[in-house]
Amino acid sequence: MKVVKFGGSSLATGAQLEKVFDIVAQDPKRRAVVVSAPGKRHTADTKVTDLLIACAERYLSNGEAPELVEEIVGRYADIALEVGLGNEVIGLIRSDLLRLLQSDKQSPERFIDAIKASGEDNNAKLVAAYFRHRGVEAHYVNPKDAGLFVTSEPGNAQVLPESYDNLFQLRQEPGIIVFPGFFGFNEEGEVITFSRSGSDITGSILANGLKAELYENFTDVDAVYTVNPSIVPHPKEIRELTYREMRELSYAGFSVFHDEALIPAFRTNIPVQIKNTNNPSAEGTRVVTKRDNTNGPVVGIASDSGFCSIYISKYLMNREIGFGRRVLQILEDDGLTYEHIPSGIDDMTIILRQNQMDDTIENRVIKRLKDELDADEVTVEHNIALVMVVGEAMRHNVGTTARAAKALSDARVNIEMINQGSSEVSMMFGVKEAQEKQAVRALYQEFFAKVIV
Amino acid sequence: MKVVKFGGSSLATGAQLEKVFDIVAQDPKRRAVVVSAPGKRHTADTKVTDLLIACAERYLSNGEAPELVEEIVGRYADIALEVGLGNEVIGLIRSDLLRLLQSDKQSPERFIDAIKASGEDNNAKLVAAYFRHRGVEAHYVNPKDAGLFVTSEPGNAQVLPESYDNLFQLRQEPGIIVFPGFFGFNEEGEVITFSRSGSDITGSILANGLKAELYENFTDVDAVYTVNPSIVPHPKEIRELTYREMRELSYAGFSVFHDEALIPAFRTNIPVQIKNTNNPSAEGTRVVTKRDNTNGPVVGIASDSGFCSIYISKYLMNREIGFGRRVLQILEDDGLTYEHIPSGIDDMTIILRQNQMDDTIENRVIKRLKDELDADEVTVEHNIALVMVVGEAMRHNVGTTARAAKALSDARVNIEMINQGSSEVSMMFGVKEAQEKQAVRALYQEFFAKVIV
Structure with a gap:
């Protein structure tokens, strides 16, 4: 059935x-x-x-x-x-x-x-x-x-x-x-x-x-594409990808399939086949629990804009038990959800969707971070895009990070942030929105244009 | 005076x-x-x-x-x-x-x-x-x-x-x-x-x-070295570095100078000169507020071992307001401080010093994370080393990440985690302890061995 x-x-x-x-x-x-x-x-x-x-x-x-x-x-x-x-x-x-x-x-x-x-x-x-x-x-x-x-x-x-x-x-x-x-x-x-x-x-x-x-x-659409066609014309189609890969791509701007919708199918290992009503003979894209790796470590590249970062620095921050928790409490009090928290020794950065904050909220949060945590510096940077490179095979492939970073570097894209290490199937780069498309194109070129399908 | x-x-x-x-x-x-x-x-x-x-x-x-x-x-x-x-x-x-x-x-x-x-x-x-x-x-x-x-x-x-x-x-x-x-x-x-x-x-x-x-x-010692001499014999000396660079290096295993000790001097911009009592004519190393960049983007490479990671995954985690804060609260209740929190969409990883946790604490924390946060999966991995590449010039140099990642990849070092983007002067790689020295040597080779002083 x-x-x-x-x-x-x-x-x-x-x-x-x-x-x-x-x-x-x-x-x-x-x-x-x-x-x-x-x-x-x-x-x-x-x-x-x-x-x-x-x-x-x-x-x-x-x-x-x-x-x-x-x-x-x-x-x-x-x-x-x-x-x-x-x-x-x-x-x-x-x-x-x-x-x-x-x-x-x-x-x-x-x-x-x-x-x-x-x-x-x-x-x-x-x-x-x-x-x-x-x-x-x-x-x-x-x-x-x-x-x-x-x-x-x-x-x-x-x-x-x-x-x-x-x-x-x-x-x-x-x-x-x-x-x-x-x-x-x-x-x-x-x-x-x-x-x-x-x-x-x-x-x-x-x-x-x-x-x-x-x-x-x-x-x-005939299939899920490896990259947004409005950024890279006529991109390669994805034949097969895993639930985890689909979920990561959906998060960062792939709107083909509702990300919550994967859960019930995923829980019972039912494959999801995406097809085109107007071209039903096209193969489409299959979402599965496990797939064979065929074309390199990366299955897709997605990006999303409209993020901002709150940078907090305080000397010897890492010795203060509860510092991070109190930062997150202040955000929570204003109903803000965050996406990522890259951290240094004496500083941390919170990446969040900027549409959650108007000027009033932003000023209130900054003031509380300064006053209640006695931070040395709190600054906000707007208009950040997150670019996500997704693929199950990445974790077995020591060179993927190097290839991605080099592709961005060769395209003169400045990497504001890298988040890698929790998800096994994705690697995330923060760039300025003005460089988002450039970054996506460079990564597509590196991981797909060279591949013979 | x-x-x-x-x-x-x-x-x-x-x-x-x-x-x-x-x-x-x-x-x-x-x-x-x-x-x-x-x-x-x-x-x-x-x-x-x-x-x-x-x-x-x-x-x-x-x-x-x-x-x-x-x-x-x-x-x-x-x-x-x-x-x-x-x-x-x-x-x-x-x-x-x-x-x-x-x-x-x-x-x-x-x-x-x-x-x-x-x-x-x-x-x-x-x-x-x-x-x-x-x-x-x-x-x-x-x-x-x-x-x-x-x-x-x-x-x-x-x-x-x-x-x-x-x-x-x-x-x-x-x-x-x-x-x-x-x-x-x-x-x-x-x-x-x-x-x-x-x-x-x-x-x-x-x-x-x-x-x-x-x-x-x-x-x-004659100077602060660019890398630990017990890992790389006869490493280059650092002539001049900034307080921030020194602080990041001190954190990850450079014990020449007590990291807290930098603060009072730093606050009043007093340069710190490190010299050798037994060889006072040696130039030594100068710690300053601002320095000219001379030899490439990296000033030093440090590493420290004895870290572990707690991986937590939960589908749609990023929609739950307060999830991260509650994770940190559970750690705080056991007096645990964390170092970094790389995160994916549905997962987060907490990197912390493992000497803070015995088996009892570890089991209690895992149980609470599972029970109270209804996490899908909580796992702990031990024996992780953090390798830090430090240099003020890195943020102006788009290619540094690519060079570092490629050097590690060429040396067959698997990058477990990258943390970059909060500190402007460092980039951190998580690797397995067994690969720590290999990683440090590969990075030294890339950033120092090729440089003509």
Whole structure:
């Protein structure tokens, strides 16, 4: 049995829906389909999820938004019309949405979550109807009936462990099940969404619960690339990579696959296959527990910007028990999370995402670090990028660091920071944002351009 | 005015004392002399300080130790005899020691501190007497009279700020002042010692207080070497280095100069000149605030062993506010200090000195990390060495990291960890202890063997 997940762009139009049907129909093992809400049909388009959020907000401020409701229902109706589906399912979708918009608004967060989630929920009904229209046994499954229970954190739900056993029961269902992505139910029976792009998470949870042999994630790219194509044109594709490698790449800017979504599949060793709905014959990229190393130590290079560093120096700092802990406490008091803490003998640097701090927070943190820790110097540097070189084989390869550092040096990139030694599968370089692309290109050149595939 | 400090081996015999006199007499600016207790006369010898500790411990256990008292007094007497000094000062030394040994033993720590400190105190009296014997105006100064006040931490005294102004008054004294190293007085008038080798600290405090133009530190090596001579035979000498460079080298195994001792001199920009009592015409090594870069980016390479690493992994660790702080709190609860915390996305590693942990502490810490933080994995690796490459010019030199990493890679040294980016003057590599010497030699070869001086 395979779980197949389709993203919003794969379900934006009737033509796309037909591709989806063909893909599922082609392999009888594809028995569980997880769907997102209809996405953008073209660059300037609006995703159904965003229309739903706008609509929910209008209702919350005591307004109504009949034109938004019609636009949303119209998106489903357009798809239905395009594929020759009758109006029955569209009637269901409209009444479901109107019913939800009239529901309790005591908790605005919960209300928005319920409206947002209807995008996926109603799309699953539409997709199931179309599959049946094409003569295939298929039916929509409601996550509540299926027992997908989650914690009560709107926009950040975490699956509860009993869900897996509940979902296993779905194996008994005949035909193809069509399951809405992006949300589950808390113990009070309320809709709670996962973090954004959470349909990937639903697919992974379902693959785990159903004990699937494969989790196929259909999106709109042929594969995961070794580097961001907007930095290096036409980069090599990654055929196979491990969960750990994927997780490290996702962290630093690879947005193909939601990083939380790997966990349920990873826990049960279910491979994840990333494929292109618009080019299903392309090989795609496979995420696995263990892989053979073929093309050198590095599998991918990622980068992300928008970091800053707080530098703290104090003579004989390393003799003060509790110094580091007190620094982190001061950050925590302002709700700040840090990424890395490179340290010298008498100094330490904290790397964190700068969007967490406005001027007020920054000044308060600096003042507290100076006053409470009696630091000799505290300075903040903005606009730092982190460049990550990822590959399982790196730890067996003594020369990788040297090659990376030399490539950066030859490209005249100044290394502000190196963090290597905790993760066995990655090495991280801090550079100034102005040199980020230069750094990524130099590393790509070193580790990929020379490789014969 | 220059402050001149002589270590124990420079004052172990009459012949050494004559060299000391010649050195001081040679430059009329050398007006403040700081002395250690007499050190070893040969490899198998015992330092006077160690005899004093043994003696104090015997008295504490309600015994007496006349033979130890005579051995200690004998050391001073031998020196006096050798240089033709009368017996008067030896009589003073004996009665002073006997008086101290009869003093209050309510606090054993304070008692030991007072006895230990007498080694320097009485040697200062002897040295002053000898200088006068040679026809030079010189006198012993008692740190209490001079106002050298410190905190009440036996064996770890910290100078109190008012001391500097007090010591400035010594400029009024005629002739040469001879000042005992290693201790000061707390506000109750009790002797409190600095940490071991603390005479360097006294010299630095005195240089600061007296607003000296130079602090000369005479020891038994010609210079600070670029690398440990027991790892690389006949290494290059360092002519000039900055305080920061010296501090980083001292940390990782360079024991020429006590690292705490740099602070008072550093705060007032007084250069520190390290010279050899037994070869005073050798240039020595100068520690300064700022230096010109001459021979490449690296000034020295140091290493130290006996570290271990605690590896902690937990999926999505970096989203948990307070995770790192709680890790450090658990270490702090057992009084553990850490050196570095390299981190990945879902893991962090804590590098610490392993002599802080016995099996009981190690197991307790691991258990708490697993239980309280719900970590997926906690493992400890022992026997790690840290190799430090030090040089002010490194931060302006993009290629230094690449050269260092390549040198290690060519020597087949596996880099377990890199810590670079907080300190601007050093770069640290973690390697297995078994590869420590190999690593140091490879780096020396890369940064020094190729340089033409």
